[in-house]
Amino acid sequence: MKKIIYTITALFSLSLASSCKKYVDINDNPNAPTSVDASTLLPPILAGMARGNWYDSRYIGQYAQIWGAPSANNVWDQEGYVPGSDSGGEMWRTIYFSLGQNVTLMQQDAEKKNKYDYLGVSWALRAWGWQNGADEYDYMIVKEAYDPTKLTFNYDAPEVVYAEVVKDCQKALDYLNLAIKTDGLTVGPDLAKGDYMYYGDRAKWKKFVYAILAQNMLHFTNKASFKPDMVKKYADSSFVNNADNASVQCTGSQSGDANFWGPTRVNLPSFRQSDYMVKLLDGRIFAGAAAQDTLADPRLPLLLARSKDRAFRGVVAPLGDPNTADANLSIPAMAGATTANSATASAKYIFNDNSRGVLMTYSEVQFFAAEALFKKGDMDGAYTAYKNGVAGALDFVSNPPIASSLTGTQKYISQAAIDAYMTGPSVRQTAAQLQLSDILQQKFISLFVWGAPEAWSDMRRYDYSTQYFQGYVKPTTIYADNAGKQVYLLRPRYNSEYIWNVPALKLIGALEPDYHTKKPWFVLP
Template identity: 30%
Template sequence: MKKKFLYMLLPLLGLVSGCEKYLDVNKNIDAPDKVEGYLYLANITQQYQGLYWDIRALGPMTQMMGTTSYTSFANHFYTLASDAGGETWRMVYWNQGMNLENMINQSMEAEDWTLAGIGYAIKAFSWDALTKIHGEVPMKDAFVPGLLSHNYDYQDAVYEQVREWARTSIELLEREDNHNYGTKISSNDFIYNGDKAKWIKFANAVIVRNLSSLTNKKDFTTKYAQELIDAASKSFQSPDDDATLKLTGGSQSAPYASYNNFWGTARPNLTYSYFQHDYAVQVFTGTVPDYDPATGDKIREGANPYYPFKLASKQIITDTLVNIGGHYDPRVAVKLGTTSNNTFLNLNNAENVKSYKYYGGAFTSTVGPIGTAPSFYGRNLASTFTGTVHDGIGRWIYRDDAPYILTTYAEVQFCLAETYWKLGRKADAFEAFKKGVNADLVTTARYIYPGKEGSATGGDKITKELFNSLAAEYANGPFVNGLNDLTLSHIMMQKWVALYPWGASEAWVDMRKYHYDIEYTGEYPSNGNGWGQAQLEQKADTDVDKVYKGLYLAPAQVQNRKGSYDIRNEGSPSYRLRPRYNSEYMWNLPALESLKPIAGTADNYQTSIPWFAYPGEMPK
């Protein structure tokens, strides 16, 4: 990784005494020698838009999205010569990079404990995201001056360091800090406005997130579980604590495009080249199909074109009995796109909203098994914000002024539920599960902005009032509070729904640690034991040990899959993204070549299983 530095330039304000005095301020003629610590903060936090950039790669890999753009990721194969899927890498090493290091170091030197504590919390969160996506990363060498090459650290060391940074953050934020910051922190902190108590909760959430990825390890219950439980108890206490990055918005009138959400209509990033996957529609609508065990084909049943296939008898999130109280999950009307009701009529009428139809696409095509997937804005064409029919400023979190969601109380509760499940504490798991679902209903409702009745100009197709009414019914129904047979599938699939789609990176963590529900023997799958060159074996939905019911990868032998991966994958799905090309493959090849068990320069490096997904240690 080539050494790079990012300097913030101070605005030339108040320079009334002439050019000569200004030139005396700094010895460095290109950038200020000294920037006050708090001035780094706004820029550092705004870089979290990079997480949404990479969901273009991770969404298709979790079957939250299909894509006609990032097709290599949807197919679990990507070549060396590309920076696609490398934005989190760029964020950590470059966009936040030395800005964050300088903020922490200067704050520590000045004994500005609050600002330093916030810096360490941000650092822990960012590096946790980085290693989960990419596996091994340069850590100890990352910001050492003068290095022209950087050795990689293995993931177990990075994981421990992430938690140590989070613990340091908590310790610093809990220190007495009598410095009068005025509005220096609050006006530059676009996440918690300088609220120390919430930053402490956030740092604990990072620990929860970090340890939650280790639940399939053999020593999880004895080594990690209690620390996760303790951190969860000190973390978020309600959806009011959700970590989100506030944006100014402004759409086309914004002075800079980045003032708008990366997924909003003003920035054509989530246009019709990304769309909901058919698996997402099946989960949200309770239409996971039954497959003939002999052929892998769906079983045709009836003449209804919207329900042409026999459905699995066991649905996890909801079912099609939408007119029975508690059987309809209203999150479908918010999180998914639909072409139904394009003029936004009767948005507060339950019968009308429940009648919407949803279609999902394939991995790399909008055409799915029963219809064509719309854009996330709800039309079968690219988004536009002009004309008599348009998408306005978007909807829900696909909206110009929507915040970036970093992590939530709901996510923490699902991590806790899974941990209790692994410990055999089923009653505690159920309580955390219910809190998780109820919290996601609250978080989902928060960003609803209904469209204008009678006008095809964008917005959500349900009111907050109706959503909350239907959410209360759903929470008290048979899939949540009234559930009488809680399984690991209920916990993990509800977590997947809660993460949809902003948390695709964490959903991918969960799918990988459970090895995509691949059928194999021993501790983890391998060539000849779970997959071959042209076929991949996945557990049937009837298998009690299958976590993600209805999930099948592209080479699985069921209808609408039955494909194959690029021959260079050697049959394996992807387990990591490659490092950023213009950093590592241009400048740091020797370090990449030394990685084990698969070299970073190998054609199938993306299939190298990361440490968190091995039940034991990585093979040498």
């Protein structure tokens, strides 16, 4: 783990303190305090959360066939990995480095100064990290994670990690409620100083916590302990519209503060949209082959790129781009961008430099509830949540979040087009018509680009079944080390675990070349 660097530094500092105590005392620097105000720690932590989610999404997006490489036999399109590389380990880095001791320092400052809202936010961040980490890596280091006396760390079973999510969420809610009770304010003035997600709005932070709880319980669908009513309860306490979405401000003034999917960062041009994604949006999956183009989703030209002949095509993993005579354009396609680095260009969807970095949305949470209620057998409740999810996703694409506001200023889809889609054959018109595949595949669309980890979680929970993911095609060539099996895990981060923590990796089987094909705990019955 990266934290080893901190441990070594701490031990070195202790050595200096014992042998040169007087020297250290007289050279204390008031401009470099040993304690840091919570408001200065929160912004880089939020930026780290977004980074962790997005960096890994590039590879997870290939696993889930959201996009693929333009050339044939890309290792990620084959559901493999790159040995000796940190690729796919960014969420690991986020949990133990970007959040890591920074969250601990934030908690220490908040405890000393009775900043209950910062304490609440800190536990929300911890919960979000454990949830995403468990979904991607399965085994995680929880109990020993931030122990400065250790140089190697034991892994905890995944059920421990998921239980930690719930525990931390409850702490977050307790502290946020205490903050509101203490001063009677919904928006905390001190929290607003460092909060580039909700600008001090404690009530919205509570909604974010409930969204994490809903996601946590939803991922238990294959287990006897799954409680669909709890998913619905948490969803009802969570986001009520897209203004509540969890997203991080990106100013787009330069590469360091630009949206990951914007033109300045140039992170997506090497990918091509998948054939599966095209079929979901052009009408073929939901409305049949004859519906292609005539009943296309109004989001299609906003999310995907046209080829030179104006047709929409996608790549099939791991074959690369088959259209050699008229190659697919890279994604995203910019609308109205005048320069490659234009932060003010009118980009489609969230492909602008100053588009907010999205972490969770209202539509996603509604699809949580829809799936849970469908599995319970409450078809009317499932249908209502499903329709809310589709409508919320359309609204999100039509009015994407830009800059520091939580909503955009330009409608990219007309209300007439939205109404036509909502009443058309791609959206089920009665509860009796609703199938689980409708919920999962509309959710898949709603997660495009920013939500690849959750899309992959859904695919794994249902074992990549074409019954529920009807346009999905298993790669024709699977990575050799997979032994014919499909991918189910990301391997822990190479430059921490595989360099410093090998004995612990051996205990969980992570040294095996096919470890990434092991089904995670949340997928198993």
